[in-house]
Amino acid sequence: MQEAGRLDKAAIIGQGAERRMQHELARGTPALIASTAFSPEQYCEKLLDLALQILKGESVPPAVYIEHEVVNRSSKKML
Numbered sequence: 001m002q003e004a005g006r007l008d009k010a011a012i013i014g015q016g017a018e019r020r021m022q023h024e025l026a027r028g029t030p031a032l033i034a035s036t037a038f039s040p041e042q043y044c045e046k047l048l049d050l051a052l053q054i055l056k057g058e059s060v061p062p063a064v065y066i067e068h069e070v071v072n073r074s075s076k077k078m079l
């Protein structure tokens with residue numbers, strides 16, 4: 001899009017909030033809106049807790065959710 005000169009006609013939202021995406025957000029690239037950050041280490045903790053509950057014979061919820069963070073230009077911290 002940049003090579004075509006069309007950044008002013010695009011909206012980009014990413015997943016993962018990688019360093020390059022964060023750099024472009026900080027730089028103020030106009031087409032870049034935000035990116036979703038997720039932390040795989042949170043998945044492990046939730047899964048282990050869930051597994052231990054199951055092994056103890058406790059009831060478990062039908063779904064377990066992980067909070068994700070939206071990173072954009074106004075985010076207080078970059079990852």
